[in-house]
Amino acid sequence: MNKQEAISKLKSEPLAVEPDQEFEVRRMLPEDAWGVARCFYAVYGEHYPFDTYYIPDKLIRENENGNVISVVARVGGGAVIGYGALYRSSAYFPGTYEIGQALVLPEYRHTFAALCMQDHLLELLDSIEDVHELFGEAVCNHVISQKLMVLAGLEETGLELGLMPAEAFNDLEFPGSRVSTLLGFRTVRDRAHDIYVPGEYAGALEFIVSGLDVSRNLLESRGYIHDSSTELVPQYIDHAHVARFNLNRAGEDLPQVHAGTEEEARNRKARVMQVFVNLGDPGSGRAVELLRGRGYFFGGFLPRWFDTDGLLMQKLDTLPHFESIKLTSDRARRILDLVREDIERNPACRYLLGK
Template identity: 40%
Template sequence: MDCDIDTLKAFLATAGCPGETVAALSRDVPLAAQGLAAERCAALAQGLTEALGVPEAPATLCQEGSLDDWLDFVARHLDDETLKRAAIARIVKNKTEIPHGKPYVIDRMRPQDALGVAGLFYTIYDANYPVLDYIVPEKLVALNQQKAVVTLVARAETGEIVGHGAYYRSSPPNPTVYEQGQLLVDPAYRQTSLAFRLLKELDAVSYAMTWAEAFFGEAVCNHVVTQKSGDRQGYVPCGIELSLMPDGAYAKEGACGRITCMTGFRVHRDKRLPLYLPEDCRPVLEPILTGFSLNRDMHFAASDVPESSETVLDARLFDFAQVERIQVATIGRDFPGHVAAIEERAVRLGLAVVQIFCNTASPGVAFAVKALRQRSYVFGGFMPLWFPDGDAIMFQRLATAPDFEAVRLFTDRAKAILAHIQAEWHAYGR
């Protein structure tokens, strides 16, 4: 987790500082010079230690520090493992018994709900949820203020958080594309319609997010329940992510081995874009594209040459899942060398899956796919509006053969995508 100015301001609000005062604070002026009382700075220091596990703040920082000074102090002492222990201890200390069968309302998360949300994540995942942002209430408040996350909660009449669902910015480089997920229901409410009601309300909220262009979900394929929900919400199947989730992630549901996910998209606000695609993927891409009404200047090519000499990419490693995702914003003529380096790293780190998302907004996609096939990558999916200036085509490389027989799919469109990927696996996979 990283700590930013908005998160520090959320900690000040938790410490009792009025919201209008917090909003007006300048980041580079000492807090005392802005009229903040000494006890507020002391409460901030205590809150940071309790929630993040950072050391006690020095007296000079409390007396003379600006928000930037506090941010520097936290950055120098922040450690994920220490933070995790401190955050969980805080959750356990404040955990209350969840009432059974009490009325609840579904609402946007309020700042005072955030500790309850953190408690629900801990109830469901114990200490195993990989993203620390959700167990630090102030961070979750800041993310909602930044529209990086849009959180809905089911709040019991006595204030406890008994359900949760969200839209959040995840892997797409395009900040206007949100993932729908994190549907959590407290065990005391599992036999109610809460999950269905949360999904219905999430659907309504998405249409009110006027700044968002598209939404997507990754539905597990060890059953079809979430796929059915996505189908009812109008999400179009457009990819199959083989062996995405690690062993044991869904053991409580009776699943064993790595779990494949199906990607579904729903486009709300399209824009005209060029679309360059490889000819040998036409059989799988054309049926996918018929599920959308996209404004595209489309080009299929058997071969092409990138306009740029240099590839621009960004890599993100998900240690817990043994997955690496590579976002290729610009395909360059040096792309094959990058693919070789990515493969070497995957072998060295023992990764189970590597996914490469290529921007389809300029020529070079067929060139890139040829290089990927030579390294045993197979088609994974088409993701509209994935990049700020283009769609994406995703290819995937697996360390071991996927269990195709274990994949459960709901729609014929998804089944056709899997059939194509399975044929590619026999042709190109190892």
């Protein structure tokens, strides 16, 4: 079954679920996968950007190979009224999973279904050895998802400015302003290691790392560049106009390699570019120096992004309204300050400030 065939079948089977039934939450079984597709179609129509959730066989395979760990909320008779997951997304290290993709049918949004699914996913962590680190991206146009992130034990580590297109949201306070997301991480299985800290961000990284339950030895990055070639892995999220690049290794050819990936991103109409710099690489300082000179600014700290840790550098075509960024904690507000301060002191970011 392909997406077109799945959508045709979904249109012929409209989902109607009586409200106020008792529900159970469990790990998804193969027989639940069509119910998940019906749930996604009921909430998103045919416009959810990832085909996997409309095609039962694909979702089952992704669970079998460990790329996705799915849970469902089911009422009597087997109808799926909610879905949530841990899944491998943008991190270079396969042991770092994102928690999200949660959706609940409108008839059950007044219940604790979303919270119950999140709790069930967290209960699974000890039994799933593949999961070493957990992260989430909480939207900042409201604070509900940030509160859920805190309940899941994730600590704030970064802020992705303007990550999500305004068109994906209704009733924004600042129409047309892209929506920012707060990054949070939770360590499941820590691994003590050294990280090489670019001097420009020593204070920022010391502040963020000191608030985490991790064992790290912070060393100064002295600008060593590998004799071997750069390893820069792109990921294009075209529907959101986002380009992401995992910089696992900075080599002497980094300026040329990065310029080529930026050109490809522009050709794909990316409005947000993110480079995740491997802090386990002694050349991280030189990489950050290059990126800052090309208009990138600080985004945050990413535990175990490469198995070693990562540093988010980001570049936008225009800034979102800072007043649109709603944050619940002093720590998150301090991270926003760190981001703004780096924009203001980087001469290559003057284009964002109208200077």
